[in-house]
Amino acid sequence: MRSHALAVTSIISLLGLWAGSLVEAAGSRLISSLSVIAVAGIAYNLASGKPALRLSFWNAAALAAFVFLVADYLAISRDIIASGTRFLSLILVLKLLSIRSGRDHAIVFAVAFFLILAAAASTVSAVFFAVLALYIVFVIWGMVVLNLRRDLDDSGIGTGAPEDLFGLPLFLSLTALSAACIVLTLAVFISIPRMGVGILEAGSRAPLNISGFSERMEMDSIAGVQLDPAIVMRVEIKGGSPPEPLYFRGASLDFFDGSGWSRRASLDRLIKGVDGVFTFGGPGKRTLEQKVWLEPLDTEVLFAASNAYMVEGRLQSLWTDGSGNIRLPSAPFRRLEYAAWSDISGGRPARAPDGSYLDASYLVSSPEGHLITELARAASDGRTSALGKALAIEEFLHKNYYYTLTPRSGGGSGPLEDFLLHTKEGWCEHFATGMAMMLRSAGVPARIATGFLEGEWNEYGGYFIVRKQDAHSWVEAYIDGQGWMRFDPTPSSRRLERHGALFMYLDLLRHRWNRHIVNFSFSDQRALALAFEEKASGLKGLLAGLLPDKRPGIKGVLAVLLVFALAVSVAVMALRRARKGNAAQKAPRYYMEMLKALSLKGMRKGPGETPREFADRLGEADVVQITELYLRERYGGERPGRVALVRMEETLARIRKLKRP
Amino acid sequence: MDLREASARVGALRANLEGAVKGKPAVIDLAITALLAKGHLLIEDVPGVGKSTLAHGLAKSLDCSFQRIQFTSDLLPSDITGVTVFNQATRAFEFRPGPVFANIVLADEINRATPKTQSALLEAMNERQVSIDRATYPLPSPFMLLATQNPIEFSGTFPLPESQLDRFMVCLSMGYPDAEHERLIIRSSSEKGPLEGLGPVLDADDVEALQDLSSRVRVDEDLVTYILSIVSATRSHRSIRLGLSPRAAMAMYRAAQALALASGREYCIPDDIKTLSGPVFAHRIIPAERALEGGFETGLSLLKEILGTVKVPL
Numbered sequence: 001m002r003s004h005a006l007a008v009t010s011i012i013s014l015l016g017l018w019a020g021s022l023v024e025a026a027g028s029r030l031i032s033s034l035s036v037i038a039v040a041g042i043a044y045n046l047a048s049g050k051p052a053l054r055l056s057f058w059n060a061a062a063l064a065a066f067v068f069l070v071a072d073y074l075a076i077s078r079d080i081i082a083s084g085t086r087f088l089s090l091i092l093v094l095k096l097l098s099i100r101s102g103r104d105h106a107i108v109f110a111v112a113f114f115l116i117l118a119a120a121a122s123t124v125s126a127v128f129f130a131v132l133a134l135y136i137v138f139v140i141w142g143m144v145v146l147n148l149r150r151d152l153d154d155s156g157i158g159t160g161a162p163e164d165l166f167g168l169p170l171f172l173s174l175t176a177l178s179a180a181c182i183v184l185t186l187a188v189f190i191s192i193p194r195m196g197v198g199i200l201e202a203g204s205r206a207p208l209n210i211s212g213f214s215e216r217m218e219m220d221s222i223a224g225v226q227l228d229p230a231i232v233m234r235v236e237i238k239g240g241s242p243p244e245p246l247y248f249r250g251a252s253l254d255f256f257d258g259s260g261w262s263r264r265a266s267l268d269r270l271i272k273g274v275d276g277v278f279t280f281g282g283p284g285k286r287t288l289e290q291k292v293w294l295e296p297l298d299t300e301v302l303f304a305a306s307n308a309y310m311v312e313g314r315l316q317s318l319w320t321d322g323s324g325n326i327r328l329p330s331a332p333f334r335r336l337e338y339a340a341w342s343d344i345s346g347g348r349p350a351r352a353p354d355g356s357y358l359d360a361s362y363l364v365s366s367p368e369g370h371l372i373t374e375l376a377r378a379a380s381d382g383r384t385s386a387l388g389k390a391l392a393i394e395e396f397l398h399k400n401y402y403y404t405l406t407p408r409s410g411g412g413s414g415p416l417e418d419f420l421l422h423t424k425e426g427w428c429e430h431f432a433t434g435m436a437m438m439l440r441s442a443g444v445p446a447r448i449a450t451g452f453l454e455g456e457w458n459e460y461g462g463y464f465i466v467r468k469q470d471a472h473s474w475v476e477a478y479i480d481g482q483g484w485m486r487f488d489p490t491p492s493s494r495r496l497e498r499h500g501a502l503f504m505y506l507d508l509l510r511h512r513w514n515r516h517i518v519n520f521s522f523s524d525q526r527a528l529a530l531a532f533e534e535k536a537s538g539l540k541g542l543l544a545g546l547l548p549d550k551r552p553g554i555k556g557v558l559a560v561l562l563v564f565a566l567a568v569s570v571a572v573m574a575l576r577r578a579r580k581g582n583a584a585q586k587a588p589r590y591y592m593e594m595l596k597a598l599s600l601k602g603m604r605k606g607p608g609e610t611p612r613e614f615a616d617r618l619g620e621a622d623v624v625q626i627t628e629l630y631l632r633e634r635y636g637g638e639r640p641g642r643v644a645l646v647r648m649e650e651t652l653a654r655i656r657k658l659k660r661p
Numbered sequence: 662m663d664l665r666e667a668s669a670r671v672g673a674l675r676a677n678l679e680g681a682v683k684g685k686p687a688v689i690d691l692a693i694t695a696l697l698a699k700g701h702l703l704i705e706d707v708p709g710v711g712k713s714t715l716a717h718g719l720a721k722s723l724d725c726s727f728q729r730i731q732f733t734s735d736l737l738p739s740d741i742t743g744v745t746v747f748n749q750a751t752r753a754f755e756f757r758p759g760p761v762f763a764n765i766v767l768a769d770e771i772n773r774a775t776p777k778t779q780s781a782l783l784e785a786m787n788e789r790q791v792s793i794d795r796a797t798y799p800l801p802s803p804f805m806l807l808a809t810q811n812p813i814e815f816s817g818t819f820p821l822p823e824s825q826l827d828r829f830m831v832c833l834s835m836g837y838p839d840a841e842h843e844r845l846i847i848r849s850s851s852e853k854g855p856l857e858g859l860g861p862v863l864d865a866d867d868v869e870a871l872q873d874l875s876s877r878v879r880v881d882e883d884l885v886t887y888i889l890s891i892v893s894a895t896r897s898h899r900s901i902r903l904g905l906s907p908r909a910a911m912a913m914y915r916a917a918q919a920l921a922l923a924s925g926r927e928y929c930i931p932d933d934i935k936t937l938s939g940p941v942f943a944h945r946i947i948p949a950e951r952a953l954e955g956g957f958e959t960g961l962s963l964l965k966e967i968l969g970t971v972k973v974p975l
Contacts, residue, residue: 586883587975608969610931634975635881636928 003046005149008142009105010042013096015135016112019119020089022128025082034093041097053098065090085118101602102146109139126506126513136185137178144174150604190528191561217253217450217473218260219415219429227405228468231295232452233303234511236463238289242344246288246454247486248466249306250299251325252476254447256362256437258414261448264356271318278318280326281309284343293514294336302326303451304340306486307348313338323447324348324484335514349483357445357478363437368417375420376438386444390477390487393438397431397489400424428490432473435489445478449486456499461508590648591630594623597656620658622651662870668925670871671697673862674722675923681718681856682711684842690923691833691940692719696868697875697919700830700912701786701806703771703821703944707813710835716767716807717856723868724861725764726801732774734817738781742791743798756798761785764801764865768808772818779825782806786828803868823903823947830912831937832944871922878918879928883974887934888913894967895946901963903947913941931973938964 014035021031041052053061069087077083092111095104116135119128235248253261271278288305302311307324315338319327328336363369379396380389402425410422416437419430426434432448439446450473455466474488499507595605598618605614615627626648632638640648662670671693678689692715695702704712720727730741743759760766761782771779785791789800808829810821826832838846863871888910896904917933924933939961946960 591975606969607972610935610973611975612930612932613935631930632928635884635930636879636926 005102005105005142005145006042006045006099008138008145009099009108010038010096012112012135012138012142013038013092013108015131015138016092016108016115017089019112019116019128019131019135020085020092022119022123022125022131023081023085023115024122025077025079026085026089027082030086031089034089038093038096041093045097045099051098051100053094055098055100058094058098061094062091065094081118081122085115088115088118102150103602105142105146109142113139126510129513133182136181137175140178140181141171141174144170216260216262217429217448219433230468231465231507232297232468232470233292233294233466234463234514235293235305235454235466236291236461238291240462241457241464242288244344246305246344246464247449247472247474247488248303248452248454249308249324249449250301250303250451251327252323252447252449254323254356255359256416256433256448258362258366258416261433269320271320273312273315273317276312276314278311278315278326279309280311280320280324281307283309283341284348285345286343288342288344289339290342291339292337293511294332294338296333296335298331300328300331302328302336302338305342305344306449306451307344307484308340308342310341311338312340322350337515347479347482347485350478352480353445353478357447358440358443360437360440363441366417367413368421372417372420372437373441376441379438380442386477387479387482387485389442389444390439390446390479390485393435393442394487394489397435398491401426401431401434401491403427403431403491428473431490432475432488435475435487436477439475439477447476449474449476458504458507458511460501460504461511463511465507586634588630588633590626590645590652591634593652594626594655597652598623598658601658601660620655622654626651626655662867662874664874664922664925664927667871667874667922670863670867671923671925677722677859677862678715678718681721681859682715683846684838685711685715685835688715688833688835690920691831691937693923694916694919694937695831696803696805697871697922698830698912698915699803699805699872700916700919701828702808703826703829703832704807704809704835705812705832705944706809706835708811710837712809712835713767713769714856715835716765716769716809718859719807720765720767721856721859722862723765724864725803725868727765727767728760728763729767729769730760731769732771732778734773734775736774736778738778741778741781742785742793745794745796754794756793756796758798759791761791762798762800764803764805764868766804766806768806770810771808772810772821774819776819776822779819779821783825783828786825801865803865803872823945826944827906827908829944830916831940833940875919875922876915878921878926880914880918881929881974884917884929884931884934885914887931887971887974888917890971891934891938891942891964891967894971895942895964898963898967900949901946902949905942905945909942909945913937916941935968935973938968 017031017035017038020026021028021035044052065087068090069083072083072086073080077086088111092108092115095108095111099105099108112135116132119131233248251263253263255262255264271280284307290305292303294303302318304311304326308326311318311326313336315328317329319329360369360373363372366372376393379393381392381396383389383392401419404425405427407419407425407427407430408423410418412418412422415426415430416433419426420434420438436446436448450471452466452470453472455464455470457464472488472490474486474490476484476486479485591611598604603618605611609617611627611631615624629640629644629648633640674693675686675689678692679686682689692702694700696719702716704715706712717727717729730736739759741759741761743757743762745754745756747753748755768782785800785804786806789802789804791798791800811818837843892905892907892910892913895901898904913934916937917929920933920937921927921929943960943964946963948959948963
């Protein structure tokens, strides 16, 4: 049975370490090496039957670990979650290697629990749910085994305990119990919404580092992210994937200075939502409804398929301007969930833009600017209409230029000149910049738009997975009669890299986890309650005659639940009190206190052990003395005198200072 | 008689007995317990460890009548209880009391007699009277039967029936003395017998007074519950064919009182019951595997297991 308890505890500690490894800043290499040590220690313990570490070593090591925690927090990480996770992992492994009594097992359970707590605060990984569920199952199992063991030890038949006690039936019934616990937890989960703010949450998770979407974009800013598969957002599309490719537009930039783009005028309009709904314009020819889960980013730009005219979400306010840019007041520190409605017909009706969109002054000042103007003229191939020019230039870039993430250096006076006149290779940034400047030199108002391509479609969940590597920039040109139209001069470079079905399922799981667990909100709760109410309305019709109030509503239900919970807790407390009072009246207080003090030190009186046998077993004169006084009062009805009572306090104090055997 | 005086008397008796039976304080305490609780004592052990010495010592320490009956297979009930004979002079039947009419009766090797003879003791043990020919004769008070038997030798013996075993309050085993005491016993045996110079320290009145005091020793309600829990545990134990009778519980109650008094207390504690559960209960338990010889030992180990699980009151 000892090995049984040890095995369960080992599993729990490994679960704890696993949870610890989910804490991102804690250093997964440290924790995985700790896990290896733990496994080796368990194997040693199981094989040799004794703990791998001596008690004195555990004491010293625990102290050292604490000093390390303080140093770690103050000097190295300055992050209580990361340093705390490291500390707890260390303590967990040390304790696991020096397990002796049942109390040590309990300590392992507790430390593992704290690790899970730390992981809960700092991870949004779906793996966490598996760890938590396993932890619940095993901890219940472990506690039952420990309690059984203690009871068997107490009853004096511990060594001859039947091994078959710990067979399949026990495991099955415990698993059923755990499942019930998890169901109960789910009930609690559904009834209590996430708050999204907590001591542990703030600052615990760095947002995805992504640049180029706000005030300024350097010419080489996107290439860095083109290889990063980190997921930026997931977009659920109502009605399935549309036939044409989607462009999730972030921001547009209108001023080019030779090395990058920036915005001439900042956003000027603050929009307050009405019930969380923000409207920027009217619906167009083709409306697309999308739901976006945006990972924490370090930009305040809000992404939506171009062109968005309405956004709904739990947002306070939004900034916008006339060119379709939408920004949050500040970069979000948590995952953002919002719905957006876009007109995806490709054009955006607008009034004729001001002269800034025709600003080609850079080409005038650039030494090779006139060559680019010449090139634009050649590329537009004699077309006179704005649309014709734009299509021709787009076609020209598609045909004669090559896509690469590592362009050669061309010896020109700037990246734009290098790309257009010399190397003729680059990435979307170069293509978009080139086309925008050529359009301007040809007299067509143009600007750069940045955002993401649609990414990968997850058919199982009906949503797009958009990654950092899907970042893109393209051109918007003003076409008379059409408004702003989107042109993408970049030749298709996208390796059609399809992930397998397993990945899609896993991502769906993660998405659902985020959707239903992490972001579970009051509105979800309300929706759930409404659905339930709808389902239950048939039943309610039946009951309507009996109930005085026909629609009690959610508040009524909550009130009833609250009263019920209160009544149950009062009843439980009263019962416990009654039982306690019963037990207390017999044995004198000092004896119970002595028993408690001794049991804290691991000296526990067995239920079949008489007080005198217990005292003789311990062989402590103080214990014998109190036991005799107790026996005299309890069975002889002689209360100890005042002096004896005073001395008893001293005796009790001495007993409390006794060392563990 | 108050507690102080009782303690002094018991102390004197104990000292006297320790002079006769060396190195066996626990056995002496049990014998005194049986005496104070008005119980009968069965001593079960191999020959030569001092069974008779203990019985004789107890008899000699008390200033009252003593009879010894050596049980043999041809012993008749009337050899114990006595006979009615026709007196020619008075021309009437008159009763000649047998050896059972004494304060202390030693039934040596009780399992050598036939069951019929053994059962002649049943009424005497329980009702403290003897009925012969429609007349009932009360036994003197105090009355205590000390019986010995040899558990090793089985040929030509008749094991005591359960009904009779149940009537012995205490069944004890002497056990060998330890080396130091055995040396002392051998040394002193050549000078004088162990019982020589042993004088009475209590008279019949003292014994009755002590017995009366013992019956008034305080027993907490929880201790009664404790006794009952043990008893009921033996009844439901799967390795026990016959559990303990109410008589056993009663005997335990009285024995615990007596042991408390013998230990100088006016109240019982859980230890009294636990200490006595072997001597009082073990011989009454019939384990399921009756074929197993040494039923006493099995009973003891079963009891030990039960005592480990029954909760001691706090």
